[in-house]
Amino acid sequence: MLQTEQLTYRIDKRTLVNSVSMRARAGELLAIVGPNGAGKSTLLRLCAGELKPASGQVSWGGQPLWAHSASELARLRGFLHQQNTLAFPFRVDELVLMGRYPHHGAHPSSADYAIAEDALRMVDMSAFASRIVTTLSGGEQQRVQLARILAQLWDVNEGLLLLDEPTTGLDLLHQHQLLDIARQMARRGYTVVAVLHDLNMAAQYADRLLLLRSGRVEALGAPRDVLTETLVERVFNVPVQILDNPRTHSPMVVVGRV
Amino acid sequence: MLTQTPPAPTIPRSAGLLPVPRRNWLLPALVAGLIVTIVLSVGVGAVAIAPVDVLRILAGRLGFDTDVNETKTVILTTIRLPRVCLGILVGSGLAVAGAAMQGLFRNPLADPGLIGISSGASLAAVLMIVLEVTLFQKLAGLAGYYALSLVAFAGACGTTLLVYRLARVAGRSVVTTMLLAGIAINALAGALTGLLTYLATDDQLRTITFWALGSLGGASWTTVLVLLPFMAVVLIGMPRLAKSLNLLALGESQAAMLGVNLTRLKRQVIILATLAVGTSVAVAGVIGFVGLVIPHLIRLVAGSDHRHVLTGSALGGAIVLTAADALSRTIVAPAELPIGIVTALIGTPVFIWMLIRQRNLG
Numbered sequence: 001m002l003q004t005e006q007l008t009y010r011i012d013k014r015t016l017v018n019s020v021s022m023r024a025r026a027g028e029l030l031a032i033v034g035p036n037g038a039g040k041s042t043l044l045r046l047c048a049g050e051l052k053p054a055s056g057q058v059s060w061g062g063q064p065l066w067a068h069s070a071s072e073l074a075r076l077r078g079f080l081h082q083q084n085t086l087a088f089p090f091r092v093d094e095l096v097l098m099g100r101y102p103h104h105g106a107h108p109s110s111a112d113y114a115i116a117e118d119a120l121r122m123v124d125m126s127a128f129a130s131r132i133v134t135t136l137s138g139g140e141q142q143r144v145q146l147a148r149i150l151a152q153l154w155d156v157n158e159g160l161l162l163l164d165e166p167t168t169g170l171d172l173l174h175q176h177q178l179l180d181i182a183r184q185m186a187r188r189g190y191t192v193v194a195v196l197h198d199l200n201m202a203a204q205y206a207d208r209l210l211l212l213r214s215g216r217v218e219a220l221g222a223p224r225d226v227l228t229e230t231l232v233e234r235v236f237n238v239p240v241q242i243l244d245n246p247r248t249h250s251p252m253v254v255v256g257r258v
Numbered sequence: 259m260l261t262q263t264p265p266a267p268t269i270p271r272s273a274g275l276l277p278v279p280r281r282n283w284l285l286p287a288l289v290a291g292l293i294v295t296i297v298l299s300v301g302v303g304a305v306a307i308a309p310v311d312v313l314r315i316l317a318g319r320l321g322f323d324t325d326v327n328e329t330k331t332v333i334l335t336t337i338r339l340p341r342v343c344l345g346i347l348v349g350s351g352l353a354v355a356g357a358a359m360q361g362l363f364r365n366p367l368a369d370p371g372l373i374g375i376s377s378g379a380s381l382a383a384v385l386m387i388v389l390e391v392t393l394f395q396k397l398a399g400l401a402g403y404y405a406l407s408l409v410a411f412a413g414a415c416g417t418t419l420l421v422y423r424l425a426r427v428a429g430r431s432v433v434t435t436m437l438l439a440g441i442a443i444n445a446l447a448g449a450l451t452g453l454l455t456y457l458a459t460d461d462q463l464r465t466i467t468f469w470a471l472g473s474l475g476g477a478s479w480t481t482v483l484v485l486l487p488f489m490a491v492v493l494i495g496m497p498r499l500a501k502s503l504n505l506l507a508l509g510e511s512q513a514a515m516l517g518v519n520l521t522r523l524k525r526q527v528i529i530l531a532t533l534a535v536g537t538s539v540a541v542a543g544v545i546g547f548v549g550l551v552i553p554h555l556i557r558l559v560a561g562s563d564h565r566h567v568l569t570g571s572a573l574g575g576a577i578v579l580t581a582a583d584a585l586s587r588t589i590v591a592p593a594e595l596p597i598g599i600v601t602a603l604i605g606t607p608v609f610i611w612m613l614i615r616q617r618n619l620g
Contacts, residue, residue: 048515050511050514050515070514070517070519071517073515073517074515074516074517075517077515078515079511079512079515081509081511081512084508084509084512085364085508085509086507086508087361087364087365087366087506087507087509088361088364088366088507088557088562089561089562090504090507090561090562090563091561091562094504094561094562094563098504098505098508098516099516101501101504101505101516101517102516102517106501106565152516
């Protein structure tokens with residue numbers, strides 16, 4: 001379980017995250033939504049321990065994040081960045097196996113290989129195992145990076161999966177496939193927190209939504225409770241209508257005249 | 259072979275897809291290549307020694323009863339062998355330092371020369387030669403033959419420390435700032451070396467050339483034994499950082515997510531690289547291109563995994579420098595060409611070929 005208490009982060013006297021208290025439970029997919037500059041990615045990076053808060057704290061499993069060692073966190077917390085760089089032309093299998101580094105010594109065991117293989121299959125990239133990552137398309141690279149993070153968390157009992165706008169650059173099929181994987185991981189008992197731009201996809205896949213504006217929590221709850229016409233209009237400053245998704249019965253946001 | 263059914267999450271089982279078969283022939287080939295290079299290069303020179311004789315002399319040294327020419331034995335064991343050993347140590351040290359620097363800076367064009375280690379070392383040496391400072395003369399009295407080497411090593415450490423300090427912003431070292439600081443240091447050291455060259459006498463110019471272009475001519479068993487412990491630390495220590503360097507290729511943030519202690523990793527790589535390059539310059543002067551080109555060539559064959567790149571570079575660097583030294587002392591015999599000229603003449607076309615190849619690959 002991931003928890004933040006009165007979490008505040010400032011840079012140059014600008015407050016990007018302002019006393020955010022929230023809780024993401026094991027087994028749920030929590031989506032962070034909000035307009036540009038609301039502090040969504042900053043909040044996620046605070047949760048990952050990549051940034052140090054000015055005040056307040058992040059805790060995991062009832063203990064503050066700093067009380068966990070770096071190697072312990074490396075085995076249970078995976079963070080998919082929006083943009084990934086790769087300095088050298090590694091092969092796909094080499095990249096995915098890097099997710100297993102915190103689990104093994106100098107060389108991977110056969111179980112590590114099997115996990116990397118399963119992770120690649122899960123993101124539908126097994127056929128690319130011996131390709132050079134940098135020769136793949138952006139969306140394919142993103143899926144390989146996801147496979148690396150899945151491999152990192154594959155055999156832990158309760159892991160923390162953080163996704164920063166994971167669907168960027170993916171086609172329609174793979175956007176849905178990615179969020180489906182995120183939900184599957186949540187059902188396995190992981191705590192999954194994703195920053196998402198598309199409110200409709202967030203509503204369709206997430207168990208709960210955290211709506212941020214100017215670094216503050218505007219609403220936190222089930223999609224149907226958060227995505228109301230008044231709230232979305234106020235936060236995003238655009239007239240909307242909320243419809244019912246005929247297939248999933250999740251709320252569907254339709255934008256009116258801008 | 260592949261099944262499309264979703265796997266059971268907690269029971270790992272391999273469908274035989276991974277590990278992807280890799281080219282395992284590289285390391286054995288490099289080891290064999292090194293042995294051949296050693297046997298051939300101890301054989302060439304004013305007195306030629308056939309490979310058979312080389313093996314017989316070595317066997318004789320090991321206590322076997324062999325019948326070989328006494329002169330050849332002396333030449334081999336007191337002149338040629340220490341020189342080849344020095345070439346192996348310097349070559350492997352420079353190449354490993356280069357490979358690790360490229361990993362640290364996440365830039366395949368990085369090189370120990372780039373952040374000023376080599377130029378700082380040679381500047382210190384040249385400064386001592388030209389100014390003939392009294393302190394240096396006292397030092398020369400104390401440490402004798404090794405004084406200049408010690409000064410060069412101190413110069414290497416000093417420069418690295420300066421670049422590292424300059425690049426520390428808010429307690430973290432920023433890689434781009436470090437590269438830029440290195441460029442500035444290089445320019446400054448180059449200008450100062452130029453100025454000193456201008457002031458130097460003819461005798462001093464000869465000695466300066468040694469530092470600027472490199473030579474294994476100073477080799478003896480003593481220099482080999484002085485260098486050995488330092489290089490041993492580098493050659494054992496650096497491959498232990500291979501996994502962390504792989505993760506660093508994902509970017510600093512992702513590397514930290516996977517448990518890499520960035521501050522410690524940077525410090526370790528820089529200390530080991532300075533050790534390798536500083537001691538190399540101290541005994542053999544500035545030898546360029548080995549640290550840049552060898553890791554590239556190894557990556558072309560072995561891929562990007564530092565576990566293969568680092569050991570491969572060590573062997574490749576040893577082969578190339580030993581061969582280059584054999585070339586440098588035979589090409590204009592009885593005179594000797596500075597080895598830095600040979601490595602640059604061979605290295606530059608190879609490097610340009612790699613650049614063109616990379617561009618064509620897109």
